[in-house]
Amino acid sequence: MEKEKNKTIIDKVWDLFASVRLAVVIFSIISLTSMIGTVLEQNAEPEKNIDILVKLLGVGHEAAHSIYGVLDSLGFLNMYHSWWFVTLLFLFASNLIICSIDRLPRVLKLVKEPVRPLSAEHLEKMSIKKTLTLKGKTSDIKEAVSSALKEIGFKPLESSDNNRIQFYAEKGNFTRLGVYITHLSVLIIFIGAIIGIFFGFSAFLNLPEGSASPVAYKDRGVEVPLGFEIRCDNFDVDYYPNSDMPRAYQSWLTVFKNGKEVMKKSIVVNDPLTYEGITFYQSSFGTVPDSMNNGIFVFRLVSKDGKTAEINSKLGEKFTIPGTSVEGRISNFSPAFSIDQSGRAFTYDEQMINPAVYIEFSESGTTKFSGWLLKRYPNTWNLPDGNKVEFLDFWGVQYTGLQVRKDPGVLIVYLGCIIMAAGLYITFFMSHKRIWVNISDEKKNMAILIGASANKNRVAFERKIEKFVGILNAGQKGGK
Amino acid sequence: MEIILFELALTFYFTATIVSIMELFKGTKTTSKIMLSLSIIGFALHTSNIIARYVISGHIPIANLHEASSFFSWCIVMLFFFLEYRYRLGLLGSFIMPVVFVLMLSSSMLPRKIEPLSPVLQSYWLGIHTVLAFVGDAAFAMAFGVGIMYLIQEHYVKSKRLGGLFQRLPSLQMLDEVNYRLITIGFPLLTLAIITGALWAESAWGSYWRWDPKEVWSLITWFIYALVLHVRLTAGWRGKRAAILSIIGFCAVLFTFFGVNLLLKGLHSFK
Numbered sequence: 001m002e003k004e005k006n007k008t009i010i011d012k013v014w015d016l017f018a019s020v021r022l023a024v025v026i027f028s029i030i031s032l033t034s035m036i037g038t039v040l041e042q043n044a045e046p047e048k049n050i051d052i053l054v055k056l057l058g059v060g061h062e063a064a065h066s067i068y069g070v071l072d073s074l075g076f077l078n079m080y081h082s083w084w085f086v087t088l089l090f091l092f093a094s095n096l097i098i099c100s101i102d103r104l105p106r107v108l109k110l111v112k113e114p115v116r117p118l119s120a121e122h123l124e125k126m127s128i129k130k131t132l133t134l135k136g137k138t139s140d141i142k143e144a145v146s147s148a149l150k151e152i153g154f155k156p157l158e159s160s161d162n163n164r165i166q167f168y169a170e171k172g173n174f175t176r177l178g179v180y181i182t183h184l185s186v187l188i189i190f191i192g193a194i195i196g197i198f199f200g201f202s203a204f205l206n207l208p209e210g211s212a213s214p215v216a217y218k219d220r221g222v223e224v225p226l227g228f229e230i231r232c233d234n235f236d237v238d239y240y241p242n243s244d245m246p247r248a249y250q251s252w253l254t255v256f257k258n259g260k261e262v263m264k265k266s267i268v269v270n271d272p273l274t275y276e277g278i279t280f281y282q283s284s285f286g287t288v289p290d291s292m293n294n295g296i297f298v299f300r301l302v303s304k305d306g307k308t309a310e311i312n313s314k315l316g317e318k319f320t321i322p323g324t325s326v327e328g329r330i331s332n333f334s335p336a337f338s339i340d341q342s343g344r345a346f347t348y349d350e351q352m353i354n355p356a357v358y359i360e361f362s363e364s365g366t367t368k369f370s371g372w373l374l375k376r377y378p379n380t381w382n383l384p385d386g387n388k389v390e391f392l393d394f395w396g397v398q399y400t401g402l403q404v405r406k407d408p409g410v411l412i413v414y415l416g417c418i419i420m421a422a423g424l425y426i427t428f429f430m431s432h433k434r435i436w437v438n439i440s441d442e443k444k445n446m447a448i449l450i451g452a453s454a455n456k457n458r459v460a461f462e463r464k465i466e467k468f469v470g471i472l473n474a475g476q477k478g479g480k
Numbered sequence: 481m482e483i484i485l486f487e488l489a490l491t492f493y494f495t496a497t498i499v500s501i502m503e504l505f506k507g508t509k510t511t512s513k514i515m516l517s518l519s520i521i522g523f524a525l526h527t528s529n530i531i532a533r534y535v536i537s538g539h540i541p542i543a544n545l546h547e548a549s550s551f552f553s554w555c556i557v558m559l560f561f562f563l564e565y566r567y568r569l570g571l572l573g574s575f576i577m578p579v580v581f582v583l584m585l586s587s588s589m590l591p592r593k594i595e596p597l598s599p600v601l602q603s604y605w606l607g608i609h610t611v612l613a614f615v616g617d618a619a620f621a622m623a624f625g626v627g628i629m630y631l632i633q634e635h636y637v638k639s640k641r642l643g644g645l646f647q648r649l650p651s652l653q654m655l656d657e658v659n660y661r662l663i664t665i666g667f668p669l670l671t672l673a674i675i676t677g678a679l680w681a682e683s684a685w686g687s688y689w690r691w692d693p694k695e696v697w698s699l700i701t702w703f704i705y706a707l708v709l710h711v712r713l714t715a716g717w718r719g720k721r722a723a724i725l726s727i728i729g730f731c732a733v734l735f736t737f738f739g740v741n742l743l744l745k746g747l748h749s750f751k
Contacts, residue, residue: 020714027707031700038693038744080691193689202687240596248599269599270684281686282599403686413688417675424668 017095018102026092033088037079040071049077093190100183107176115170117159118436123451126436128462130450130469134476138165138439141446145437148471152464154435163441170434176455178426185423188416195409202407205280207232208288208399212256216404224404226278229256235285235400236393237352239376244353249285251400277406284401287351292333295397297357304386312395321387325363328389332358335397337374345372355394356380431456435465448472482532483592485525486550490584492522493553497581500574507571507648515573516564523557530554537594540607544595545741548610549587552737553580555618563622567658569650575625586738605680609673613698616669617733620705623662624730627723630655634720656719659726660712667705674698693744697736704729 007015016022039056040049046068053064075082123129134141142158145167149156154169203216203224212231215223233252240247248268255263255275265273272281297313307323318329336349337356345356360370361383374380375391382388431454438449450469454461496518503511530551533541541547560576563569597606629649636646649655677695678688689695708725711717717725 020710023710024707027703027710031703034696034700037691038696038740042691080696243596245596246599247596248602270603270680272683272686279686281684283685405686407687410682410688414679417678421668421672421675424671428664428668 014098014102017098020099022095023092023099026088026095030085030088030092033079033085036076037085040076040079042080043078046072089190093187096183096186100180104180107180111173111176115157115168115434117166117168118451120164120438120440120449123436123438123449126451126453127458128450128452128454128465130448130465132448132450132469132472133442133445134448134472135445136476138441138446141439141448142167144472144475145439145448148468148475149435149437151471152468156437165439167437167439168435170432172430172432175426175430175432178423178428178430180423182420182423182427185416185420188419189413190416192409192412192414192416195412196407197409200405200407200409203404204283205230205402205404206286206399207251207402208291209233209235209396216402226404227276228262230254230275230280230402231256232400234393234395235398237285239353249282249400251282251402253280277408279405279407281403281405282400283403286399286401287335288397288399291397292335295333296393296395297330297391298393298395300390300392302388302390310392321389324387326361326368326383326385326387327363328359328361330357331360331370333394334358334372337372352394352398355391357391357394359389428456431461433461433464435468482529482536485529485532486588486592489522489526489529490581490588492518492525493557493577493581493584496522496573497577500577503571504574504645512570512573515577519557519560519573519577523554523561526550526554526557533594537596539597539601540610541594542606542610542614543597543601544591544593545738546587546590546592548614548737549583549590551610552614552617552621553583553587555614556580556583556621559615559618559622563658567650567654569626569629569654569658570648571629571645571650572625575628576622579621579625600684603680603684605676605683609676609680612669612676613673616666616673617737619662619666619669620726620730620733623659623666623726626655626659626662627726627730630659630723631720634723652719656722659722660718663705663708663726663729667702667709670698670702670705674702693740694736697732697740701729701732701736704732 040052049071050061050064050068053059053067054061057064057067059067071077075084079085134144136144142165146156146158149167149169154171156167156169159166159168201218201224203218205213205216207213207230209232212229213226214229215225218224231254233254235249235251237249238247239245250266250268252266253264253273254261255273263273263275267273267280267282269282272279274280293315295314297315298310299313299319300308300310301319301321302308303321303323305323309322311319313319313330315330315333318327320327334345334347334354334356335351336347336353337345338348338354339345355375356372357375358370358372361368369384372380373389373391375394378390381390433452433454435450435452438447438451440447440449450465452461452465496515499511499515499518503515530541533547537543542551556576557580560572560580563572630652633646633649633652633655636642636649637652650658674695677698681690681695682688704725708717708722708729711725712722
């Protein structure tokens with residue numbers, strides 16, 4: 001009691017931050033507030049969350065509106081970046097640092113302390129205890145014990161007094177630091193995250209096919225200069241057969257630095273492009289509004305007798321199949337083509353889900369035939385007269401949606417993750433094991449007393465001791 | 481074909497569950513053997529169902545909620561066999577098979593169509609991340625079952641009714657030890673699942689952490705189990721308190737799995 005009174009405020013604060021009690025409180029508060037953050041949609045339109053409140057609390061629209069106001073002023077609608085949540089994370093980090101600093105010196109002292117020989121009375125009280133008797137000369141038995149200890153992975157030390165010899169050894173001494181390694185890893189992840197927040201950015205860029213940009217855009221349209229230009233050469237979506245589910249979407253990108261081409265790469269989801277620390281992720285795609293009339297059709301024309309030509313053409317323009325007088329006129333286009341029950345063609349989406357082109361063919365002025373050619377269905381490319389129009393691309397009408405990120409802290413975060421995995425492994429799957437083996441001369445026999453302890457997973461260690469005893473016994477039989 | 485395998489597995493798990501519950505009231509060595517055999521047959525059928533789906537779709541069958549829930553139960557059954565072999569905890573099946581059956585039943589009620597993978601899911605992380613998560617979750621499910629056994633056993637010890645179930649349930653010390661062991665397996669696996677998820681998110685979405693509901697709920701779960709471990713090692717919260725916490729933790733696991741997918745919006749929705 002007297003001691004408590006003499007403590008300064010600083011001591012008290014230190015003790016508070018060194019306590020697991022505070023950790024429990026912080027864990028709980030972070031968890032509970034985080035739950036609220038998952039129910040309310042973060043950074044969303046106010047109406048969405050007011051609807052959620054109406055449904056969840058069963059209150060009227062008016063009441064939900066005022067609750068929304070309160071939640072908004074408390075930062076719950078961008079909760080994970082609000083001042084108080086960030087403060088909680090900092091408290092968590094401080095708690096972690098101070099509690100580790102507070103305990104570490106003691107643990108380090110323990111870890112540095114080498115294992116010492118113990119008296120027989122001590123060994124009798126150990127959690128793992130075994131006795132056996134062996135026959136043979138002292139020197140042989142000593143040899144056998146020492147080599148058996150090595151066999152189960154220990155490096156034994158020896159001490160002797162009177163007629164008693166003791167081998168003793170320990171293993172996994174450092175494993176008691178596992179907890180602190182894990183704590184350290186959390187801090188490293190925090191540091192990486194902070195570096196990312198202060199020295200990195202997260203932005204977005206919708207880049208139409210054929211255009212280039214020297215900037216990306218953060219929230220609310222704030223420009224971020226890239227320091228180079230990025231151009232989208234082409235963009236393409238590959239769909240699963242007979243389905244409108246994209247199998248893959250791909251952008252062909254080129255990087256220009258000071259007007260010179262410095263990098264070219266095609267990116268897909270899960271495989272981004274990185275240049276000068278800035279990474280471009282394939283994130284979404286869409287159709288540029290009002291661009292259909294300027295889009296360029298890329299066709300490969302194959303005549304009956306195998307002559308080919310690749311052409312670019314626009315809506316309303318004409319082309320001729322090579323080596324023939326067959327002429328095609330592009331008269332209509334649908335980004336998402338379908339046929340209704342009465343056989344009429346219609347467009348079911350503004351996105352280029354199923355691009356189709358209507359071409360009217362004629363030969364020396366007389367109309368031959370006309371029809372829809374579908375990009376995703378090559379069997380529609382064959383014309384009745386044996387010629388073929390391969391619909392390769394409709395270029396310049398789609399944009400690729402790129403997530404643009406710079407995060408210099410990400411490698412530090414990964415390092416933290418690796419250390420965390422190692423720390424947890426050491427903490428939960430490795431243990432500090434100690435063993436003492438007494439050899440005492442009892443007339444004809446040698447009495448062996450084994451005492452051992454492990455701070456974790458004792459059962460497994462006991463099995464190891466059994467093995468050790470087995471080796472000694474086997475040695476006896478072999479010696480006879 | 482694979483649907484029949486699933487239905488058969490469900491049926492065997494169901495009968496195993498019935499037998500396991502009967503075992504609580506009147507159990508003999510024979511009933512426990514019958515229960516185990518039924519589970520083993522169910523597990524074999526279930527395994528074939530998973531392999532069949534793998535062959536048909538060409539990826540690990542974990543891409544929709546039906547498959548994920550089924551795979552989750554599969555992991556629990558596998559871990560149950562392992563524990564049965566290693567520790568021989570009496571009546572463990574009576575507390576685990578109902579969990580398995582409920583998970584399989586919910587799986588059976590969800591759409592079973594084999595869907596092609598969306599571009600985000602086409603990554604080797606799909607297998608690594610989900611398997612780590614589900615084996616970890618399975619360990620937490622076992623800890624949940626063992627925690628309930630602890631509470632029941634403690635009730636008998638406290639009320640000094642030392643007949644019947646008391647005799648057949650494992651000792652409090654054993655239950656507490658196994659519960660702790662399971663959490664020390666589940667926690668590192670959950671950590672690895674979160675880490676691999678972060679690596680995947682970084683390569684797919686350009687951010688290792690976006691405070692998406694799934695991420696937040698797995699973090700909440702992580703905090704709960706971190707708390708379980710901390711209060712155990714420093715404040716000596718063992719036994720009853722540890723058992724209760726492991727039950728709360730599993731509720732968080734279930735919400736992270738089902739609740740987030742069914743109730744909350746986010747990037748982890750399967751489409």
